[in-house]
Amino acid sequence: MLFGLLAVAAAYLIASVCGRTETTTPVLAGVVASNLFQALLSVIKIYAGTDSQLPSITFWLMGSLGKGDMQDAKTLLPVTLACLLVLLLFRRQTDVLSTGEEEAQSLGVNVRLVSFLVILSPTRMTVVSVSICGVIGWVGLVVPHISRMFAGAKFSRLLVLSFLIGGFFLLLMDNIIRGVGSVELPLGVPTALVGTPVFAALLVRSRRRTPG
Numbered sequence: 001m002l003f004g005l006l007a008v009a010a011a012y013l014i015a016s017v018c019g020r021t022e023t024t025t026p027v028l029a030g031v032v033a034s035n036l037f038q039a040l041l042s043v044i045k046i047y048a049g050t051d052s053q054l055p056s057i058t059f060w061l062m063g064s065l066g067k068g069d070m071q072d073a074k075t076l077l078p079v080t081l082a083c084l085l086v087l088l089l090f091r092r093q094t095d096v097l098s099t100g101e102e103e104a105q106s107l108g109v110n111v112r113l114v115s116f117l118v119i120l121s122p123t124r125m126t127v128v129s130v131s132i133c134g135v136i137g138w139v140g141l142v143v144p145h146i147s148r149m150f151a152g153a154k155f156s157r158l159l160v161l162s163f164l165i166g167g168f169f170l171l172l173m174d175n176i177i178r179g180v181g182s183v184e185l186p187l188g189v190p191t192a193l194v195g196t197p198v199f200a201a202l203l204v205r206s207r208r209r210t211p212g
Contacts, residue, residue: 059186062135063136063187065133076128076129083121083122097114134186135188143166144158173187174187
């Protein structure tokens with residue numbers, strides 16, 4: 001959990017130092033932080049015990065809902081509700097912020113505060129979820145784009161619909177892998193197999209809609 005928060009903090013710091021004048025700046029800062037912590041994780045894997053610790057780390061990196069219990073749910077629920085509440089409270093400022101930082105500042109939005117909260121709240125939810133279920137990729141990339149097709153760009157509708165569709169998608173994938181074959185696959189495998197082509201199709205579609 002601590003590593004996840006440190007990774008986001010490092011990305012935010014790098015983006016702040018470089019100046020977030022372009023969309024690519026925080027993205028590239030995230031890539032830098034991700035590679036740094038991937039290297040640290042590789043060091044941990046090297047020194048982990050090969051009999052029990054290394055298989056557990058490998059399985060955690062691919063994600064699973066099978067190891068969660070009610071105590072985990074009690075930990076996850078209040079954090080999720082609190083973070084969702086913060087995002088909903090700042091929904092209007094987030095909509096304004098999407099038009100650009102200069103435009104948002106001219107309309108009286110505290111850009112630094114809103115940006116910090118909009119980054120911190122999803123990070124908290126993600127970190128707690130990953131600490132329980134492991135790394136389940138592609139859900140956060142694909143689901144918001146699908147939700148935008150139905151909800152439009154309004155943040156409040158997009159947030160709620162992404163939350164519901166993401167949960168349904170995870171449960172669907174989990175039920176499929178539990179019902180097929182004698183060996184349970186990590187949940188990150190089917191989400192990647194489904195998410196990769198869907199994201200590629202959405203990318204091609206958006207490129208075709210872009211003028212020029």
